[in-house]
Amino acid sequence: MKYDILNYADTRSGFGAGLLEAGKRNDNIVALCADLTGSLKMNAFASEFPERFFQTGISEANMIGMAAGLTIGGKIPFTGTFANFSTARVYDQVRQVVAYSQKNVKICASHAGISLGEDGATHQTLEDIALMKALPGMTVINTCDFNQTKQATIAIADYEGPVYLRFGRPKVPNFIPEDMPFEIGKAIVLEEGTDVTVIATGHLVWEALLAFDELAKEGISAEIINIHTIKPLDEEAIFKSLEKTKCVVTAEEHNILGGLGESVAGVLARNKPYPMEMVAVKDTFGQSGKPDELMEYYGLKSKNIVESVKKVLKRK
Amino acid sequence: MSTIKELKDISSQVRRDIIRMVHNAASGHPGGSLSITDYLVALYFEVMDHNPEKFDMDGIGQDLFFLSNGHTSPAFYSVLARSGYFPVKELATFRKIHSRLQGHPATMEGLPGVRVASGSLGQGLSVAIGAALAKKLNNDDKTVYCLTGDGELDEGQIWEAVTYAGGKNVDNIIAAVDYNHKQIDGDIEDVLPLLDLNAKFTAFGWHVLETDGHDMEKLLETLSIAKKETGKGKPVMILLHTVMGKGVDFMENDHKWHGTAPNDEQTEKALAQLLETLGDF
Known part of the structure; x- marks a missing residue:
């Protein structure tokens, strides 16, 4: 592959860096956090702009409502808490006063998926993409590394409308070049190939690149596409690649139901079907363990992508 | 400055609008709407500094109002229309397909005067607090008003918001509770007792006032103190x-009128008790 590991960093720190940068560029940006400022890496923003930072305590529902209210008067609120508490816990609030009310709120969620590790299934949301993409008008973004998360955070500040930005806890390879453009709703072709398309989001993007190398050794040419914006989905990029490769594997750290894979499957089913396999968590809850152990156990590693590619190639 | 009589006349017309809208739609919530009418009339026709002719979402330099108990939309819509936010004749479209007057208030259809959707209860106070904080950041010295139902205080989010505003000194907000002691399933005291509300809000750091919610003079006096x-x-x-159902004798203090539309005969009987002062829609 043509990407190097620049360093190991957590995507949540990319969010913190992006939030600070966005805050410096635009005085209207405000941030709210429900007692997880350290975990969300919002400290830098909070100390740089104390008057624009609202510590709500452990009251996520109130935080979402306050964020919607802050838009009335021209503020651009970024809320921060874990993914589970950003979605399932406050779904009705997000639905009524953010999505249905068309408020310019950025719901920023860390610790998504199973890779948060030892805290276990209460905190490991694997349903959040499904919930958020079902809301009309909601943009859903899942970033893959520090640099992309930082860029996405800055990009959503300039975008008018509600956004769900999903990222994670562990330190992972940071490989997206700092100067790679980030455009909401635009897929990134990371590697070109001709035999199979692999569409990955979040932490699975690096695994997809590792799979690219492994497949290349066996003479299989994979096209690796990073879809960071799950909604709206870049259908054009998907079909452009599939017209060439004729089969696809999706990869995500989410339940197989309701995630990126189902979004891609829906687009194919409604337009032109191609053989498809999905790498995702098979409709189960997570458990405590080390992030890497869990990714291995739930089948979210490069070898699982390789297996799925071989399977889908046989169905071509 | 309106006289007390003028405000009472507006209240009477708003109550007629409520009955006629709910009857026309054959659905809706007359009880709570009649209960909040006088407070909304006091706010929109006397107390609030607002600009109905040129509605804009941000409302900078204006007082803002948030209706948290969205099911009382008939009262809200009537007051908005009668104060000039949109044509009074549009009240006839309440709850009809393609109307801007949704069953519960919404922003999606662009109805002037509505700044957030409400209906799923317990959320409006949080939004009002956010708007109040935006005013502080904007050095805008206007006030944010919010109204909740009493049954709505069962919702946990209300107490998150009450804790925040009291604990963090959000002192540019005037909230009110429509304390009519009724909710869908019956008396508050039977469904879920609220106990001493004054003591509860006081303990959470709020300055608490109480008034008769139907006596226009007392309402204005209380709002002046609040300000x-x-x-x-x-x-x-x-x-x-x-009083739930205030102004229509057979609806007063009867929780069955929370969400029931009057039939033709009941409508006639109700309208006979309410003077038409500004012309029906």
């Missing part, structure tokens, strides 16, 4: 002692 209490470090809460 003077803003900017002093505490949010202000007004307990409005009200």
Whole structure:
């Protein structure tokens, strides 16, 4: 592959860096956090702009409502808490006063998926993409590394409308070049190939690149596409690649139901079907363990992508 | 400045609008709408500094109002229309397909005067607090008003918001509770007792006022006191002692009128008790 590991960093720190940068560029940006400022890496923003930072305590529902209210008067609120508490816990609030009310709120969620590790299934949301993409008008973004998360955070500040930005806890390879453009709703072709398309989001993007190398050794040419914006989905990029490769594997750290894979499957089913396999968590809850152990156990590693590619190639 | 009589006349017309809208739609919530009518009339026709002709979402330099108990939309819509936000004749479209007057207030259709959707209860106070904080950041010294139902206080989010505003000194907000002691399943005291509301809000750091929610003079006096209490470090809460179904004798104090539309005969009987002062829609 043509990407190097620049360093190991957590995507949540990319969010913190992006939030600070966005805050410096635009005085209207405000941030709210429900007692997880350290975990969300919002400290830098909070100390740089104390008057624009609202510590709500452990009251996520109130935080979402306050964020919607802050838009009335021209503020651009970024809320921060874990993914589970950003979605399932406050779904009705997000639905009524953010999505249905068309408020310019950025719901920023860390610790998504199973890779948060030892805290276990209460905190490991694997349903959040499904919930958020079902809301009309909601943009859903899942970033893959520090640099992309930082860029996405800055990009959503300039975008008018509600956004769900999903990222994670562990330190992972940071490989997206700092100067790679980030455009909401635009897929990134990371590697070109001709035999199979692999569409990955979040932490699975690096695994997809590792799979690219492994497949290349066996003479299989994979096209690796990073879809960071799950909604709206870049259908054009998907079909452009599939017209060439004729089969696809999706990869995500989410339940197989309701995630990126189902979004891609829906687009194919409604337009032109191609053989498809999905790498995702098979409709189960997570458990405590080390992030890497869990990714291995739930089948979210490069070898699982390789297996799925071989399977889908046989169905071509 | 309106006279008390003028305000009472508006209230009477708003009550007629409520009955006629709910009857016309054959659905809706007359009980609570009649209960909050006088408070909304006092706010929109006398107390609030607002610009109905040129509605804009941000409302900078204006007082803002948030209706948290969205099912009382008939009262809200009537007051908005009668104060000039949109044509009065549009009240006839309430709850009809393609109307801007949704069953519960919404922003999606662009109805002037509505700044957030409400209906799923317990959320409006949080939004009002956010808007109040935006005013502070904008150095906008206007006030944010919010109204909740009493049954709505069962919702946990209300107490998250009450804790925040009291604990963090959000002192440019005047909230009110429509304390009519009724909710869908019956008396508050039977469904889920609220106990001593005044003591509860006081303990949460709010400045609490109480008034008869139907006596226009007392309402104006209380709102004037409330206004003077803003900017002093505490949010202000007004307990409005009200009667569900106020103004229509057979609806008063009967929780069955929470969400039931009157039939033709009941409508006629109700309208006979309410003077037409500004012309029906």
